[in-house]
Structure formats: structure tokens, C-alpha cells
Amino acid sequence: MKPEGKILIGIGLAAGAVLLIRKIVAGGELILQDLTINPTAVHPGEMVTISATAINTSDATLTADITLGGDFDMQQTITLGPGESIVVEFKVTPQAVKSYVVNMDGLSGTFVCTEEPVADIRLSNLVIDPQQCNVGDTVTIQVTATNHGTAPGSKTITCTVT
Numbered sequence: 001m002k003p004e005g006k007i008l009i010g011i012g013l014a015a016g017a018v019l020l021i022r023k024i025v026a027g028g029e030l031i032l033q034d035l036t037i038n039p040t041a042v043h044p045g046e047m048v049t050i051s052a053t054a055i056n057t058s059d060a061t062l063t064a065d066i067t068l069g070g071d072f073d074m075q076q077t078i079t080l081g082p083g084e085s086i087v088v089e090f091k092v093t094p095q096a097v098k099s100y101v102v103n104m105d106g107l108s109g110t111f112v113c114t115e116e117p118v119a120d121i122r123l124s125n126l127v128i129d130p131q132q133c134n135v136g137d138t139v140t141i142q143v144t145a146t147n148h149g150t151a152p153g154s155k156t157i158t159c160t161v162t
């Protein structure tokens with residue numbers, strides 16, 4: 001039997017307003033948040049990764065269908081234990097030059113497929129020193145940003161400490 005449910009939209013606060021989706025499934029609730037589209041500009045035939053974090057907020061193991069809609073139609077079934085989270089990822093390869101709309105169970109965003117030169121800034125070589133610390137200690141976080149594209153560009157890098 002396929003999991004079914006309804007979707008409730010809520011706003012959570014964590015260093016600003018963050019859109020999240022509460023997905024009610026048999027036995028509990030999943031939260032879907034942090035939609036990411038990378039890169040946001042590509043040429044025809046180049047891959048785009050669309051992802052979001054799913055979190056099981058219940059005390060039971062839950063199974064849910066996560067759907068990618070908009071200009072694409074894909075689905076994944078995930079199973080999460082109590083309190084568990086996972087990044088749900090879809091990879092798409094647009095062929096037509098246009099602006100694409102994506103929707104992951106209520107979280108939505110856009111990207112563009114163009115013939116124009118685009119920036120493709122990728123992050124690598126993450127270094128966190130020290131990897132373990134006490135409250136009040138100084139921690140240095142470094143990452144290398146490289147533009148693999150054909151045009152200048154910028155990328156906002158957000159660091160979240162939990």
C-alpha cells in the first residue's frame with residue numbers, strides 16, 4: 001500500500017524565517033525543509049541537483065513518498081526512524097532553454113537553462129579546526145570556492161552550527 005498524507009505549510013524560525021513543510025503520513029509527521037537547487041543556472045544537458053532535508057519528528061518509523069513536481073515529475077519513497085533525518089535528492093537534466101519551476105512537496109524554487117555564459121561555483125576542501133570544542137572556544141571553518149563556469153558570479157555560503 002502506498003503511503004498517503006496531507007501537507008501543512010508552517011513557518012519556523014532559526015536565524016530568520018525559514019519555510020518548512022509538515023507532511024502528515026500514517027503514524028506521524030515529517031518536516032521537509034531547506035530546499036536547495038544547485039546550480040541555479042546551467043546550459044542545456046547539464047545536471048541540476050534539487051534537494052531538501054526530511055526529518056521524522058515522531059516516535060515511530062515513517063515511510064513517505066516525496067514528490068518533485070513543477071517542470072519535472074519524479075518521486076522517491078523514504079523511510080526514517082524516530083528523530084532521523086535525511087537529505088532527499090533529485091537530479092534533473094534540462095534540455096530546453098527556459099526558466100524551470102520545481103516543487104518538492106510544497107517547497108518551491110526556480111533555476112534557468114540558458115545559452116548565455118553562466119557561473120558554476122562549487123565548494124570543496126571543507127576544513128574545521130578543531131573538530132571538537134567546548135563552548136566559547138574559537139573554531140576555524142575554511143572552504144575552497146571554485147568557479148567552474150564560463151562567467152563571473154557569486155555564491156552565498158551559509159554556515160549553520162548545531
